[in-house]
Amino acid sequence: MSAITDPPKDGFRPSMLIYDSRYRSMTIQVVALMLFMLGVGWLVSNAAANLAALGKPLGFSFLSDPAGYDINQRLIEYNSQMSHGRAAIVGLLNTLLVAVMGCALATVLGVTIGILRLSHNWLVARLMTLYIETLRNVPVLLWIVLMMAVFIESFPRPNDFRGDNATASMYLNDSVALTNRGFYIPKPEFFDGSLIVVLTFLLSIVAIYVFGKWSKARQAATGQILPNGWIKLAIFFVPSIIIYFIMGSPIGLELPVLKGFNFKGGFHMRNSLIALWLALSFYTAAFIAENVRAGIQAVDKGQSEAAAALGLRPNRTMKLVILPQALRVIIPPLISQYLNLTKNSSLAIAVGYMDVTGTLGGITLNQTGREMECLLLLMLCYLIISLSISGVMNWYNESVKLKER
Amino acid sequence: MKKTTFLGTVAAAALVSGFASAGTLDDVKAKGFVQCGVSTGVVGFAMADANGVWDGFDVAVCRAVAAAVLGDPQAVKFTPTTGKTRFTALASGEVDMLARNTTWTFSRDVDLKFTFVGVNYYDGQGFMVPKALGVSSAKDLDGATVCIQTGTTTELNLADYFRVNNISYEPVPIETNAEGQQQYLAGACDVYTTDASGLAATRATFEKPDDHVVLPEIISKEPLGPLVRHGDDQWGDVVRWTLNALIAAEELGITSANIGEASMKAGNNPEINRLLGTEGNLGEMLGLSADWAKNAITAGGNYGEVFEKNIGENTPIGLSRGLNAQWTDGGLIYTPPFR
Numbered sequence: 195m196s197a198i199t200d201p202p203k204d205g206f207r208p209s210m211l212i213y214d215s216r217y218r219s220m221t222i223q224v225v226a227l228m229l230f231m232l233g234v235g236w237l238v239s240n241a242a243a244n245l246a247a248l249g250k251p252l253g254f255s256f257l258s259d260p261a262g263y264d265i266n267q268r269l270i271e272y273n274s275q276m277s278h279g280r281a282a283i284v285g286l287l288n289t290l291l292v293a294v295m296g297c298a299l300a301t302v303l304g305v306t307i308g309i310l311r312l313s314h315n316w317l318v319a320r321l322m323t324l325y326i327e328t329l330r331n332v333p334v335l336l337w338i339v340l341m342m343a344v345f346i347e348s349f350p351r352p353n354d355f356r357g358d359n360a361t362a363s364m365y366l367n368d369s370v371a372l373t374n375r376g377f378y379i380p381k382p383e384f385f386d387g388s389l390i391v392v393l394t395f396l397l398s399i400v401a402i403y404v405f406g407k408w409s410k411a412r413q414a415a416t417g418q419i420l421p422n423g424w425i426k427l428a429i430f431f432v433p434s435i436i437i438y439f440i441m442g443s444p445i446g447l448e449l450p451v452l453k454g455f456n457f458k459g460g461f462h463m464r465n466s467l468i469a470l471w472l473a474l475s476f477y478t479a480a481f482i483a484e485n486v487r488a489g490i491q492a493v494d495k496g497q498s499e500a501a502a503a504l505g506l507r508p509n510r511t512m513k514l515v516i517l518p519q520a521l522r523v524i525i526p527p528l529i530s531q532y533l534n535l536t537k538n539s540s541l542a543i544a545v546g547y548m549d550v551t552g553t554l555g556g557i558t559l560n561q562t563g564r565e566m567e568c569l570l571l572l573m574l575c576y577l578i579i580s581l582s583i584s585g586v587m588n589w590y591n592e593s594v595k596l597k598e599r
Numbered sequence: 600m601k602k603t604t605f606l607g608t609v610a611a612a613a614l615v616s617g618f619a620s621a622g623t624l625d626d627v628k629a630k631g632f633v634q635c636g637v638s639t640g641v642v643g644f645a646m647a648d649a650n651g652v653w654d655g656f657d658v659a660v661c662r663a664v665a666a667a668v669l670g671d672p673q674a675v676k677f678t679p680t681t682g683k684t685r686f687t688a689l690a691s692g693e694v695d696m697l698a699r700n701t702t703w704t705f706s707r708d709v710d711l712k713f714t715f716v717g718v719n720y721y722d723g724q725g726f727m728v729p730k731a732l733g734v735s736s737a738k739d740l741d742g743a744t745v746c747i748q749t750g751t752t753t754e755l756n757l758a759d760y761f762r763v764n765n766i767s768y769e770p771v772p773i774e775t776n777a778e779g780q781q782q783y784l785a786g787a788c789d790v791y792t793t794d795a796s797g798l799a800a801t802r803a804t805f806e807k808p809d810d811h812v813v814l815p816e817i818i819s820k821e822p823l824g825p826l827v828r829h830g831d832d833q834w835g836d837v838v839r840w841t842l843n844a845l846i847a848a849e850e851l852g853i854t855s856a857n858i859g860e861a862s863m864k865a866g867n868n869p870e871i872n873r874l875l876g877t878e879g880n881l882g883e884m885l886g887l888s889a890d891w892a893k894n895a896i897t898a899g900g901n902y903g904e905v906f907e908k909n910i911g912e913n914t915p916i917g918l919s920r921g922l923n924a925q926w927t928d929g930g931l932i933y934t935p936p937f938r
Contacts, residue, residue: 249712250712263754263755264757264758264761265770266769266770266771266772273762274758274759346782346786347785351785351786352786353731353732353786374785374786374787375788453742454741454742455732455740455742455744455789456744466771546773546774546778552749556749556750557749557750559683560682561706561750562710563686563690563707563711563712565687565690
């Protein structure tokens, strides 16, 4: 009666790789992978052979040769006698500087504009729509160039500050000069005893954090709410200011002064940095605003109605109910916007800002003729920066996302 | 279907890249035009007019080469290149030759693997400042903001000059001459520095050229000339001897006015005869027709005519011959004999 026969137990035959559906997909993948590797190998060997034929074998020793050119904005010590490698690092730091400044400003602007776009005020909402549509529909390179052109044409030249009938004047009690070469602002000077003031300041920041935790725990336990903002503000300023005067004002200000061709002293925020920073931030803010709007609209209307029914005021509703839920939708696209901004900063050379593309991928490449090496290094730089940004933001995303209990 | 097209494209691309290394001269003859790299626009040297027709001192070299090889000075396609992109464009084969105020240096010749075929303009780096600044020497420029084209030898000369004289400056890197002009005129930099000829050309386009002065210091040697890739000596010879033919023509008194007559039949001067192909077979040696030099000279005239027409004293740029006079007039312009 047993009609059940075991499936044929033949051994494995090569033809099964194609005709047996259990193996077929595996076969296709292996073949595709091999073809892909062959293609990559061909490209690599082709590049290597061509470079060898040109007499330019791949090598990175040029990085230790003297660079020979100067860089205007340098966050670390650099002069023209230092190496190409050092110049690349100076450029890399400039890239990071404008990326960090850009991401910060773009976030603040983007969140504000995104929320305002949902305003019930017809004029405000339409103005924000206009902003978003204008900014994001014009290439960022044009914004950068425009920003620079406006900058150098509209602000006064350093020369205009000179003489008895100067046409321009400094602001804030002669401490800030806005020129078309950039903004000159006072720089703090540290004398003896300033260390204690700085330490006090750092301690008060820790204190703010501790206070925040304590206040939250207290609220959870008793339900009472303290005026947190005011208390934190007081902790931020009061102790440092008291210690500052007790120590006899050990921190002074170095003011910019017009000397020779330019202002000397103080911080010099170059026109190229400001133009690039503002253009990148305004442009990216338009995209972030849309992300924020989408995130807020993704929160069910019932949530705000329920919050209102509980008696929460609108700003608390936004802060405690809407935004925490909206963040889950906002963060992932926000990561891409940060990455975009960082990569767009490679357009810096359009305004003469010496970022890593300008030093390593520009002058160094041009003076040494090592296109392949410079571009590989450049790609590696951007890859590492981008992966780091994604890593940090993904970690933040983990901390805000819906926790299932 | 799509896959086949794709594979076909890949195969074609592989084949093309395989054949691209054949002789440039043959390539040029086959495609029927010379692809010439020029600057993005320096008045007098290389500038496109309202109709998009390129003209200028450097452009004339390209046209002469096209005339020598193809018999038609208009058979040139121009690729505008910046100081940064020019070498990559030439090395990758995007252009056949570069005639773009490029300084002949050791490392460009030896390390970047280019062949400079000669010098068509002996230049040096200078500084231009507004008269109102009251600066009379480059040594007074301590602390000045200097606009400089990035990717050039001037960038390195500038760093060296200020370091040697122990004065400080703030470099403002810019990509093209036009950007430099904009920043300089807006006062975003005090000084504009590039080759003295470039300064003269830039100043000529200003609304009020007299408000600006070029300082007396010339801080470097900048022999500018056309260049080609290493490793294709035949093509290098064609460009080199085309340039030399223009120079020789001036030395021998052949102009665009009298060349028709001089090339009709062999005259008394054997060198002119060899140059114009009425005697000997120089053209054949180069792989060109016998009247190659005649065509090159007819294209825009001899070296002196090209100079006077584009950048000479009667043009807005107003450069005197100076170092660029013939050796017989005390200059450096000199060609090996056509023999």
